[in-house]
Amino acid sequence: MNISKKIVVLGYFGVGKTSLIRRFVENSFSNDYKVSIGVHIVKKTVQVSTDDTVSLILWDLEGTDDIASVRESYLLGTHGIIYVFDVSRPSTFQSIEKDLEALAKKVPGVPTQVVGNKIDLVASEEVDATLTEKGISFDYLTSAKTGEKVNELFEHLAKILALDAERIKGKLQ
Amino acid sequence: MLKELRENYNRDKFQFILTDLTGRVVQSDQTLLSVEENVAIGEAHPFFLSIPEIMDAGRETATFHCVQLGTPMARLTADIEIHRKKDGFLIVIEDLTQHYRSYQKMAQTRNESIIDSELIVLKNHELQERERFKNEFIQNFSHELRNPLTNIIALTNILQRTDLSEEQLGILAVLKDSTSNLKLMLEDILSIAMIAKGKLALNPSVFNFPHFIEFLKLTYTTRAKEKGLAFSVTTDEKIPEYLEGDRIRLLQVLTNLCDNAVKYTKEGTISLHVALNQKRANTASLRFSVKDTGPGIPPESLGTILESFEQLGQTEGVGLGLAIVKGLLDLMGSTIKIESEVGRGSHFYFDLKLQFPLREPIRPAARKHLPPTKAKAPAKDTQKYRVLLVEDNEQVQTSLFKSLIEPGNFFIDVVSDGALVMQEVVNSKYDIILMDVNLPNITGDQLTKAIRAFPFKDVKKIPIIGITANSYKAQIKAYKKAGMNAVITKPFEQNELLKTMQRLLK
Numbered sequence: 233m234n235i236s237k238k239i240v241v242l243g244y245f246g247v248g249k250t251s252l253i254r255r256f257v258e259n260s261f262s263n264d265y266k267v268s269i270g271v272h273i274v275k276k277t278v279q280v281s282t283d284d285t286v287s288l289i290l291w292d293l294e295g296t297d298d299i300a301s302v303r304e305s306y307l308l309g310t311h312g313i314i315y316v317f318d319v320s321r322p323s324t325f326q327s328i329e330k331d332l333e334a335l336a337k338k339v340p341g342v343p344t345q346v347v348g349n350k351i352d353l354v355a356s357e358e359v360d361a362t363l364t365e366k367g368i369s370f371d372y373l374t375s376a377k378t379g380e381k382v383n384e385l386f387e388h389l390a391k392i393l394a395l396d397a398e399r400i401k402g403k404l405q
Numbered sequence: 406m407l408k409e410l411r412e413n414y415n416r417d418k419f420q421f422i423l424t425d426l427t428g429r430v431v432q433s434d435q436t437l438l439s440v441e442e443n444v445a446i447g448e449a450h451p452f453f454l455s456i457p458e459i460m461d462a463g464r465e466t467a468t469f470h471c472v473q474l475g476t477p478m479a480r481l482t483a484d485i486e487i488h489r490k491k492d493g494f495l496i497v498i499e500d501l502t503q504h505y506r507s508y509q510k511m512a513q514t515r516n517e518s519i520i521d522s523e524l525i526v527l528k529n530h531e532l533q534e535r536e537r538f539k540n541e542f543i544q545n546f547s548h549e550l551r552n553p554l555t556n557i558i559a560l561t562n563i564l565q566r567t568d569l570s571e572e573q574l575g576i577l578a579v580l581k582d583s584t585s586n587l588k589l590m591l592e593d594i595l596s597i598a599m600i601a602k603g604k605l606a607l608n609p610s611v612f613n614f615p616h617f618i619e620f621l622k623l624t625y626t627t628r629a630k631e632k633g634l635a636f637s638v639t640t641d642e643k644i645p646e647y648l649e650g651d652r653i654r655l656l657q658v659l660t661n662l663c664d665n666a667v668k669y670t671k672e673g674t675i676s677l678h679v680a681l682n683q684k685r686a687n688t689a690s691l692r693f694s695v696k697d698t699g700p701g702i703p704p705e706s707l708g709t710i711l712e713s714f715e716q717l718g719q720t721e722g723v724g725l726g727l728a729i730v731k732g733l734l735d736l737m738g739s740t741i742k743i744e745s746e747v748g749r750g751s752h753f754y755f756d757l758k759l760q761f762p763l764r765e766p767i768r769p770a771a772r773k774h775l776p777p778t779k780a781k782a783p784a785k786d787t788q789k790y791r792v793l794l795v796e797d798n799e800q801v802q803t804s805l806f807k808s809l810i811e812p813g814n815f816f817i818d819v820v821s822d823g824a825l826v827m828q829e830v831v832n833s834k835y836d837i838i839l840m841d842v843n844l845p846n847i848t849g850d851q852l853t854k855a856i857r858a859f860p861f862k863d864v865k866k867i868p869i870i871g872i873t874a875n876s877y878k879a880q881i882k883a884y885k886k887a888g889m890n891a892v893i894t895k896p897f898e899q900n901e902l903l904k905t906m907q908r909l910l911k
């Protein structure tokens with residue numbers, strides 16, 4: 233069975249949202265920074281079990297330093313959220329908790345993955361220590377540059393969404 | 406006509422697509438995206454794949470700004486409106502590529518500059534951390550080194566007093582030289598680390614300027630002569646006799662400059678000149694300058710020469726002198742300036758504003774030199790004396806301090822480092838000196854000899870009492886020969902000390 237799921241990727245500008253998607257979809261990376269504006273959408277299908285695939289429709293949003301300024305329409309009907317921050321730039325994870333709360337209000341009950349990207353730039357123990365100290369919990373530490381944990385992140389989310397779909401189907405039946 | 410033009414114009418800018426409720430294309434313009442009828446609109450672009458979710462729960466319309474619909478080859482940035490119709494959706498796409506292109510440019514510049522400045526702050530922070538760590542390390546490390554070095558110096562001094570052959574004495578002389586150089590370097594490094602950590606505070610006091618200069622003159626005339634150089638000192642005679650400032654730190658600046666000048670000059674003259682720039686109310690602006698006829702500094706090195714650790718690797722034996730000069734002057738609100746010409750020499754100078762007391766400070770010692778006006782002379786037992794206590798052992802220091810403070814007529818200054826004694830003696834007038842003969846880096850008799858050799862009458866005649874644990878007659882005789890007026894052996898009664906002092910102060 234194939235289902236398709238809309239996923240919104242958001243976070244501060246320059247944290248590597250576009251790069252993560254590009255690594256996942258095309259398995260490539262560029263050091264150049266081209267600022268994204270508006271929204272760019274791509275699709276990639278993930279095998280979640282022998283019989284099932286999930287088509288992830290990835291909405292790569294324009295970066296912002298204020299979650300309140302994310303255009304509401306982009307979030308309409310989303311099934312999953314990937315919140316990306318940059319482990320090498322503290323400003324990008326200063327207000328994670330607040331941002332996640334705001335998101336939960338806008339799109340309640342949507343599975344969210346919190347991702348610290350650019351882990352290749354900082355020693356991971358150091359990141360761990362900083363984040364723990366700040367009380368920030370995250371799901372993945374990734375590097376779009378090296379590819380570390382990128383596939384894992386998207387595939388994990390695809391599985392969560394597939395399971396959700398199963399559950400809903402089960403309820404309906 | 407106009408209507409037609411408008412329609413033509415708009416036609417290129419908009420695309421209208423009608424789909425059924427499942428998203429299959431019923432009808433479409435072919436202006437912006439090529440869309441096949443009867444095919445799911447999601448095939449045209451993945452944006453449209455989400456229409457069912459977007460229009461979920463009976464939503465009537467949805468508007469999307471700035472959606473990237475193009476390919477890298479053919480850009481298309483559009484606003485999209487979706488309207489629910491009776492049996493499907495109307496999708497209106499407006500091409501705003503031009504408009505959004507300038508928006509992108511703006512965002513690019515803004516984001517890049519924000520990120521750059523963030524990274525600069527982070528980088529600076531990291532550098533500061535490293536610098537702090539380095540200084541901390543250096544400071545601790547040099548402290549650790551100090552103790553063994555002090556032991557080496559002390560033991561070398563003791564060794565020197567034993568029965569040695571000519572050859573052994575020669576070796577010892579080199580050893581002493583090396584250890585004292587090492588000690589100076591260590592002090593330099595420590596100063597730098599303290600300056601860098603902001604731990605060094607200025608300690609201003611009133612001092613006698615001619616004495617201050619005379620001390621430098623004395624030191625460097627000898628040093629220069631040893632290298633066959635001339636050393637000249639000139640000062641503006643309008644400079645006030647007493648100035649207020651951190652004499653020790655100013656001395657450190659000038660000795661560093663003079664040390665370097667002596668070190669690098671092979672022949673010629675080193676001159677120290679102090680000019681009065683301006684005198685106002687109670688502030689004097691002075692220009693201190695040290696000129697040499699050394700090799701000079703190439704223009705490309707002028708910028709880096711003042712940086713602390715920069716120099717270490719470059720020229721062998723170059724200390725941190727200039728970095729200390731820079732740091733200390735910074736602290737005093739001044740900056741070092743350098744003019745230099747390769748092959749001709751260098752000129753280092755700086756301006757310093759110092760306050761001066763409008764009246765000569767009245768010191769107990771100064772009073773002694775006033776013509777004896779018997780009527781005004783204070784009663785004998787209320788007269789106060791300035792005592793310089795030279796002692797490095799803290800316990801002895803405290804007990805002596807207690808003995809002297811009790812009678813209530815002594816001002817006591819304590820110096821624990823032999824090297825500082827000379828400066829203290831020249832710059833403040835003492836009535837008597839109490840001196841431990843076993844100081845870490847210079848012995849009491851050497852110090853006494855040096856003091857007795859001073860060209861100032863009031864300094865060379867200061868009574869000196871030696872304090873020693875050594876009660877050998879021959880040794881005591883030697884101390885007296887060096888110029889001590891009295892020697893007291895430990896342990897002694899407080900009374901004995903006071904009596905001796907009173908006798909010498911008469």
Ligand SMILES: Nc1nc2c(ncn2[C@@H]2O[C@H](COP(=O)(O)OP(=O)(O)OP(=O)(O)O)[C@@H](O)[C@H]2O)c(=O)[nH]1
Binds near residue numbers: 243375
């Ligand atoms: N070292 C390193 N650099 C990365 C990584 N991910 C992204 N970058 C770099 O970070 C910069 C920004 O990456 P983007 O993917 O454009 O970031 P974004 O979050 O999409 O930025 P906006 O679209 O402006 O919000 C680029 O120069 C990338 O090369 C990573 O994992 N490691």
Ligand SMILES: [Mg+2]
Binds near residue numbers: 267294
């Ligand atoms: Mg982007």
